[in-house]
Amino acid sequence: MRWLRRNIVVFAGLLTLAYLILPNIVVMVFSFNNPAGKFNYSWQEFSTEAWQDPCGVADMCGSLVLSLQIAFFATIGATVLGAMIAFALVRYRFKARGAINSLIFLPMAMPEVVMAASLLTLFLNLGAQLGFWTILIAHTMFCLSFVVVAVKARVLSMDPRLEEAARDLYAGPVQTFLRVTLPIAAPGIAAGAMLAFALSFDDFIITNFNSGSTVTFPMFVWGSAQRGTPVQINVIGTAMFIIAVLIVVVAQLISSRRKHSAQSK
Amino acid sequence: MTDTQAGGDVRLSGISKNYGSFQAVHPLDLTVPQGSFFALLGASGCGKTTTLRMIAGLEDPTTGTVFLGDRDVTGLPPYKRPVNTVFQSYALFPHLTIYENVAFGLRRRGIKSVKKQVGEMLDLVELGDFAQRKPHQLSGGQQQRVAVARALINHPQVLLLDEPLGALDLKLRRQMQLELKRIQTEVGITFVHVTHDQEEAMTMADTVAVMNGGRVEQLGAPAELYENPHTTFVANFLGTSNLIEAEVVSTSAGKVVVSAADATLRLPADRCATAPTTGGKILVGVRPEKISLLHADEAAQITDGRNRLTGTITASSFIGVSTQFVIDSPVCPDLEVYVQNIERDVRLVPGARVVLHWNPEHTFGLDAAQDIDAGVETVGESAS
């Protein structure tokens, strides 16, 4: 009993973890289901049919490719713009800092639906054609702040003397940036970019408002929740999960091995 | 090489720096002779680092001009100045190997074949085997040597060192002081060294400028500064001084006679930083190690012509080579006396009555119109 009390945090924590992981397990298990009707909500029988034909549902893989494209370009846009802002915020003094900080903070402190709706009023008023470009603009906008935060944290922890040292060693402003600032800030920029990619790829609410008749992958899943959920959705979800976990594990292994070999040298 | 060129002095003319309304450095004229080892010494916030950064070009002076030799470099950005810096905590590029760190300056100046030079430089600082490591894999002392190599390889006209040994432990610091001195003698480049450690400044530098509150208080050779401080700040900041407030009784034939409480003291007029006037106040100073200590019973042994004071021991601490006593005397409640550990008098314990005496030649005089405690290191302020 005392043992139980002493480890109560461990049990509570693991229960929460189970709660977090459970849906992923369900998604994975149901990717092998052979549902009776149009909806894949209750277990019928084991089948690998969906795995053998992941693109067997009309339009699904197209929407997946579209989501990847948008995420790719939105990531580039948000990362470039966001990193520039982060550098300016940390490394320079300028006027209206408070206003700029609020402008960056507010998109993160606002329910997505508000941003989505207001952006739609802008596009409607301008008579813009909703589709790929409006989605891209919207995604770049809401990913930007997150990139700023990630890059800012990294640049803040960077010793300003490193840049001074570079300038002292005959590197002009451009050289200093390329040879010292950028490589050292790279992990922060990469973190920001990854976050932007994930946010954009998985975004539904803002896309829902500003996509017109264009269908991204989350939009496809949303639609299928109304019309019928093909097993292939679970296949894609599971595949994404496995690929991402593999990338994380491999990255961990590489970094720990590099650290290890560096120490033993 | 630029460093062998005649007239390679660093000359600061009327240079100052303001941050808003705060004046970090007051207008300052300073000449660092070519080939010398020059130290800017002072507590944190005294303007020494700002001065150094203005020489490096990392800070624009508010007024004044920086000359390297005959060339005015005030408007040149750091990357166009033939000056290199060893930064505080080194600022080694964490993403580059030691080799690439050292080669950085050469490469930026467009030099293609750097291998031989980098190799030689790494050998000079005895790090030849570490070329392919990253900075974080090196110890503090090794990183420090990389920082020196990275700057020196460019054969700058002047090498600036900003608290280069601050992050090292005491033993290593001693070792590196000698090492840096050796390198400086070997390469013959002008070194300008910023430090808050008076011992470090005195060990290494030919000339020391003591800075306080954005001004240079005194400039000179270490021994000169130590023996003949001109201000209470220098007297207290460089080592320890016993300062006694006294009244001038007479001045004649190069001798000044003063009185303080029950004692009469003498000192040479040429060791007074201010012209003493009869009846005026003066601060009389003497270093703790110049004072001899005798138990009161043996006061008769003291020869005439020496300055003498009486008092009571309030504290003593034995530190091996010497014993440090604090003595309560009518002229000053906490006189410090360092007695060499040659023959220890067991009667010299707290509470004992003693007589202090010293050669009047070892006494110096300071203007009484200044803070007697200026430059005294207080607890919490003392940087490691």
Place this chain on the structure above:
Amino acid sequence: MTATATAAPAAEPGVVHKRSLRRKLVPYWLLLPGILWLVVFFALPLVYQASTSVQTGSLEEGFKVTWHFQTYWDALTEYWPHFVRSVLYAGTATVLCLLLGYPLAYLIAFKAGRWRNLLLVLVIAPFFTSFLIRTLAWKTILSDSGPVVDVLDTVGFLDITNLLGMTDGSRVLATPLAVVTGLTYNFLPFMILPLYTSLERMDSRLHEAAGDLYAKPSTTFRKVTLPLSMPGVVSGTLLTFIPASGDYINAELLGSTDTKMVGNVIQSQFLRVLDYPTAAALSFILMAVVLIVVTIYIRRAGTEDLV
């Protein structure tokens, strides 16, 4: 090098000035594109939405600004239950996230040892599957007379939630409980990560010091750990509450018509009913509510530096 030391000083000030002016402009060039993007696609839309909310008209004839503030009043009187639900569901989900997330963050920060990285990956891993797919999985998990619901029913959990009006009979799906479960699940990682960051930063010797100074483990937690993790609690709470209050996905997928939140109304007014003024007004009221709640909360919790 020429030996004309005397001539040099006069030419000096101009050079310094020019250089520092150019340097002063650098931050503005860096800020310009990104800030412009945010102004045009974040701030300006809010202005457009504000103007839309006081327009009247119809789709066919077009909308005109008539300063018709009545729309706000009408929207509030008609949809106040949705606002109440939004705040209630999001608030409940936030509290649940804190209660569930804290032990896990604590476990990872202090007790996990060499499992720490694995546990962190497991917390972030769900993100890798599209959250709509994961939310749909809850339909399976909470399905009527499924194992989960059976257990909840047997242990009497559903009796309690029935009393609270969160469930109805032995059904979980299409009830407030299902929506809150989904919201809690979706935003839990946003609670755990800031909590973990603030806990991990803590010196574990503080626990030993507290124990050394006669604090029981529970006292140590109350007097040392919890106060020091407050920045994490504050930012975690905001990161959970803000998106949860505007969410309409969980209410749509897991709830029923009786569990619709204000997000659902805004979505349908904008995209189906095409009543733009009402939708804009609702969206503005939601924004105001969230900003007020957040401001009060930050003031009281005292953590200004969130970004």
